[in-house]
Amino acid sequence: MCGIVGAVAQRNVIPALLEGLKRLEYRGYDSCGIAVYQQDALHRVRSTDRVAELAAQVHEQQLQADTGIAHTRWATHGAPATHNAHPHFSGHESGASRIALVHNGIIENHDVLRDELRNIGYVFESQTDTEVVAHLIDHLYQGDLLAAVQQACLRLQGAYALAVIASNEPHRMVGARNGSPLVAGLGEGENFLASDALALAGETSQIIYLEDGDVVDLKIEHVHIFDASGAQVERAIHTVHLQSGEADLGPYRHYMQKEIFEQPRAVGDTLQDVEAITPELFGDNASQTFEQIDRVLILACGTSYYAGLTAKYWIESIARIPVSVEIASEYRYRDSVPNADTLVVTISQSGETADTLSALKHARSLGMENTLTICNVATSAMVRECKLAYITRAGVEIGVASTKAFTTQLTALFLLALAIAQVKNQLPAEKEAVYLKSLRHLPKAIASVLALEPQVIDWAERFSSKEHALFLGRGMHYPIALEGALKLKEISYIHAEGYPAGELKHGPLALVTEAMPVVTIAPRDELLEKLKSNMEEVHARGGELYVFADADTNIASSTNIHVIRMPENYGMLSPILHAVILQLLAYHTACALGTDVDKPRNLAKSVTVE
Numbered sequence: 001m002c003g004i005v006g007a008v009a010q011r012n013v014i015p016a017l018l019e020g021l022k023r024l025e026y027r028g029y030d031s032c033g034i035a036v037y038q039q040d041a042l043h044r045v046r047s048t049d050r051v052a053e054l055a056a057q058v059h060e061q062q063l064q065a066d067t068g069i070a071h072t073r074w075a076t077h078g079a080p081a082t083h084n085a086h087p088h089f090s091g092h093e094s095g096a097s098r099i100a101l102v103h104n105g106i107i108e109n110h111d112v113l114r115d116e117l118r119n120i121g122y123v124f125e126s127q128t129d130t131e132v133v134a135h136l137i138d139h140l141y142q143g144d145l146l147a148a149v150q151q152a153c154l155r156l157q158g159a160y161a162l163a164v165i166a167s168n169e170p171h172r173m174v175g176a177r178n179g180s181p182l183v184a185g186l187g188e189g190e191n192f193l194a195s196d197a198l199a200l201a202g203e204t205s206q207i208i209y210l211e212d213g214d215v216v217d218l219k220i221e222h223v224h225i226f227d228a229s230g231a232q233v234e235r236a237i238h239t240v241h242l243q244s245g246e247a248d249l250g251p252y253r254h255y256m257q258k259e260i261f262e263q264p265r266a267v268g269d270t271l272q273d274v275e276a277i278t279p280e281l282f283g284d285n286a287s288q289t290f291e292q293i294d295r296v297l298i299l300a301c302g303t304s305y306y307a308g309l310t311a312k313y314w315i316e317s318i319a320r321i322p323v324s325v326e327i328a329s330e331y332r333y334r335d336s337v338p339n340a341d342t343l344v345v346t347i348s349q350s351g352e353t354a355d356t357l358s359a360l361k362h363a364r365s366l367g368m369e370n371t372l373t374i375c376n377v378a379t380s381a382m383v384r385e386c387k388l389a390y391i392t393r394a395g396v397e398i399g400v401a402s403t404k405a406f407t408t409q410l411t412a413l414f415l416l417a418l419a420i421a422q423v424k425n426q427l428p429a430e431k432e433a434v435y436l437k438s439l440r441h442l443p444k445a446i447a448s449v450l451a452l453e454p455q456v457i458d459w460a461e462r463f464s465s466k467e468h469a470l471f472l473g474r475g476m477h478y479p480i481a482l483e484g485a486l487k488l489k490e491i492s493y494i495h496a497e498g499y500p501a502g503e504l505k506h507g508p509l510a511l512v513t514e515a516m517p518v519v520t521i522a523p524r525d526e527l528l529e530k531l532k533s534n535m536e537e538v539h540a541r542g543g544e545l546y547v548f549a550d551a552d553t554n555i556a557s558s559t560n561i562h563v564i565r566m567p568e569n570y571g572m573l574s575p576i577l578h579a580v581i582l583q584l585l586a587y588h589t590a591c592a593l594g595t596d597v598d599k600p601r602n603l604a605k606s607v608t609v610e
């Protein structure tokens, strides 16, 4: 998704800007650009290629500057083309370019504004909503960039994070935030803006998280922040120890593979501080909150939504309170029935997903103030906006397709089920001990699943020639079937659907032929016999089954039934192990097809627009 980096300094900022863009690359983008103030004028370089190519162009043009802004763009309005790439320029009155601007988010009233600006003579070079903002600021500019941006913001509807520089004002950069993340980074005689603090790793660890409505004025000697009313405000400075996004690949071919193999470590780290089950794992006063609530509402998107669906099975079965799970982008616009005794749980790897943040705000506006997040980024907006939090310790996840973030979310959600159960007197000490033992053994159990990789590679070769696949699961493994199908389609582009196996005969059975592999999750649980009947239904119609069966099931390979034996049944935590093997299947199928595994086409890591 779009990324912003900007700097004002007393040194050449181009290396910092390019390095910042590189750190944001993993989020997904389709063009990039940089604009700098050099010798009384604004200069710009843009590319629809990678940041490395942009850097080559910048070096060729021998750009050097101490004020500049840079951007990675994930197209929303206007195709991924150089003329739509940011920064956008404006300079109607002066003839030369006077304003350069980068933007994340979506301006909803861009049509109205474009018409107005066209009528007064502005000529548009792009199809973007962003260029409208550049011209609007130029139109309002009377020698003071801060004032122009403040006035422009009053006219903007929608979500935005902006960074703007002007040809008349060297050593000045103005930023604004409304609904899209933006941070200010404080240095010694230099200051920065970025859409994610990670972009500033190596430059500064002193970070201010701007709030919605904030406009920020950055010069060499100061950073001044103004709230939506125009009053100057102080915002807390956080010391953030930033990890580089570009971790070493080590022996792996892709970040996704590395991240799949990191899962024993990631899950172990996520459980690191868990000595016993206690509500306080989720924050001070969590026990009071858990006592008060009598239901749970989970809000999330994508893979995080599937973690939520799995948690529904756990929380209802272990803690015995009702759970509903909603796709955040649907919930925020639905006329739902609120209940103040609800625990609202958001799940988000990044903590910046626009739909999930808006759904959270919507829930709060309906009077539901008991909020908790399961999040992988401690400094994110999601964590700041929720009363309670559990921070997963997956580490930076670079592959767009989520893997270690998912299994660590599941781990945290299982803990949540146990903690609520404890407060609701549903967790006898013996059961707590058994669950804790399983959790502690989980990293080893995941490692034994990873050891099955060679068998999965064999299957992946066969999958790579297919155009469709069906994933079946039952009970708490149904959401894992959905996630397995999502992983396959995201990175291999093979069309895949997840189904609860019992629904097979209500529709998808019509699709079953020898050309449609049917992946089946077959744990040894109380639904196994029913699942075997579903498998028979496929087999009898000439379908080809690929079964991940627990070692202690008696499912054997035969014609058109291929079986990979999983370790023995892992009880309530079995979905985590089955999720891991399906990640490997998707990964190796994508490798066999030669797709761009870590940056699948059209997708972004962190979706900060609606």
Ligand code: G6P
Pocket: 301, 302, 303, 304, 347, 348, 349, 350, 351, 352, 353, 356, 400, 401, 402, 603, 604, 605, 606, 607
């Ligand atoms: C994007 C990513 C997915 C992720 C989803 C939700 O679609 O590609 O991997 O599951 O956003 O992101 P979040 O950061 O809120 O978990």
